[in-house]
Amino acid sequence: MSNHIDESGGVLAPGESADAHPHRKLRGSLGVWGIVFVVVAAASPLGVIGGPVPLGIASGNGVGFPAIFIISTVIVLLFAVGFTALTPHVPNAGAFYSYIGKGLGKVTGFGFAFVALISYLALEIGVYGLLGQGAQALFASYGLPDIHWGVYALIALAVVSLLGHRNIDLSRNVLGVLLIGEVAIVLALDAVVAVTGGHEGLSTGFLNPSEIVSGAPGIALLFAFLSFIGFEATAVFRDEARDPLRTIPRATFLALILIGVFYTVSTWALITAWGDSQVVAQAADDPTGLLPGATEQYLGTAGLHIVQVLFVTSLFACILSFHNVVARYVFTLSNRNVFPASLGEAHRNHASPHLASGLDGIVVLVFIVGGILLGLDPVTQFYTWLAGISTVGIIILLIATSVAVLAFFAARRRAGDTSESPWRAFVAPGIGLIGLAGVFVLVLQNLPDLVGGSTPVAIGAVVLLVVVFALGAGIAAKRSQVTLE
Structure with missing residues (x-):
């Protein structure tokens, strides 16, 4: 039986593109800098310098x-x-x-x-805990x-939901x-x-091999790498790029x-501000106060x-x-016959994934209210667990995507296509x-510490990801109408 979409919303036929149906297509005018604003904002540069950086200094390799x-x-x-390199071969906004x-x-x-x-x-919901506590402390200080x-x-x-309902260009401007x-x-x-030269002169620890490998460089690599999370979302906005x-x-x-340049320079400056001989002890005693103090x-x-x-x-x-990333994942998966087709409808005026965005808001609301009713600490529990x-x-x-790149081009090479460079x-x-793979090993080794020192929560996180992978794979295996494009 063939499947189709009518004006009231239906499912896409196997292999049929959403491009043929304007009401199921997102629109925007994002250029290079527009996408950069969205992606870099997700990385939260100020939050990184005030959070993971002090932890990396204290628990990692110090001034290196x-x-x-x-x-x-x-x-x-x-x-x-x-x-x-694989982007030209992926003609839709499904990203990973x-x-x-x-x-x-x-x-x-x-x-x-x-x-x-x-x-x-999970990350979107968790950061609401950080924001809630940060706003609470900010207004209390006044x-x-x-x-x-x-x-x-x-x-x-409420504000995020409003912006998510509108065209991506509005979010781009706010984020910018x-x-x-x-x-x-x-x-x-x-x-x-x-x-000014800082407290003790300009730091040179990052140039000293003995400082770089001192302490726990593996933990330092973990905190540094986690600071980049969010960069990979560029492909999610494919349909809204010019x-x-x-x-x-x-x-x-x-x-x-x-x-990368911002984090490297700003971390060096923060170390210089306190001085090589003092910054590690200061970061260990009061990591959240390192940036405000400087x-x-x-x-x-x-x-x-x-x-x-x-x-x-x-x-x-x-x-x-x-929020924008999650909404677009839901929108795209709905147009791939995984979720209800109605969630793949674009707003007729804003060309935004308004229904997918609204669903995201409802899920977040449930978790925030649940966190409030359970009396969870907004940082050590609500944020760290998620x-x-x-x-x-x-x-x-990231690992699976890298493997997919190698497998894709290996298959093309076997078929005689050598157009892509080996590099x-x-x-x-x-x-x-x-x-x-090295970073992943470090994450697993230190996962209990990353989730507030709870081994059961760490195990639960891994089990949850295995279960949702099996769910997604099972749906694709059982439904013939589920398509990648």
Whole structure:
């Protein structure tokens, strides 16, 4: 029996593209910088400098930590070489699952589609806990009533849902403004520290091999790599890019280079601000105070207040970015006959995935309300538990995508197609895969610590990802109408 879509919404016929149905097609005018804004905002630069960086300094390799960011940047750039080489062969906005499906088959691809969806959704929900606590502390510092973190989280959810309902261009503009603000304040701190010479002179630890391998460089690599999560979402916005075949690769490399340089320089400046002899002890004693303390010392009280405000807006930008990613995963999977077809309808005026976005908002609402009623700590429980799921899931997705790239081009090579260079098809993604595998081992070894010291939660995170992979693969295997394109 053939399947079709009518104006009331139906399912796509096997192999039929959504392009033939405008009401099932997203539209936007995202250029290279528009996608860069969305992706870099998801990485939350200010949040990284204020969070994972102090932890990497304290628990990792101390003053050699900036060098670890350079290594991490190289690993993700090698991954991106293969990722972008496969982009011309993936004509839809399914991102990871489409890439994996191209190389490893439909069933495997849809298994990882569910892993991706759960991973991004978990991170989006978890960051609401960080935002809620950050906003609570911010307003309390100005003498305002101490309101429960959940109230701020619900307010943020309402704004995110409104923006998610509209065209992606509006989110791009909001993210652009917020991103410029948070990057500007950190760069101002970097510049002042570099000019004044810091507390003990400019740090040289990242140039010293003995410092780079000191302490626990493996833990340092873990925290550095986790700071890049979000960059891989460039391909999700394919349908809303002006020229996908050129825009997606350029945006991917540009975002990675900007993020890598920013993290490396800003980490070096933060170490210099405190001094090589003091920064490790300070980061261990008060990791959350490392950035605010340096900001107040070098930029004054006004700078401190700006950082406090922008830290909250940085988390909001992160949430908005991942909300857009989750909505587009649901939208695309609905047009691939996995979820109800109605969720694959684009808004007639905004050309946005408004129904998928609304469903995302409802799921987030349930979790926030649940966290409030259960009395969960917004950071040590609500955020860390969900972020642990996301961390494992996204690294698995990167590894699977690398394997898919190698498998795809190996098959083409066997068929006599040698048009793609060995560097892009095999060498770069192969080296990147080795690096990603190393990071994955570190994540598994330290997963209990990443989820608040709970081994049961760590085991539960892995089991959940296995279950959702099996669910997605099972649906693809049983439904003949499920298609990759």
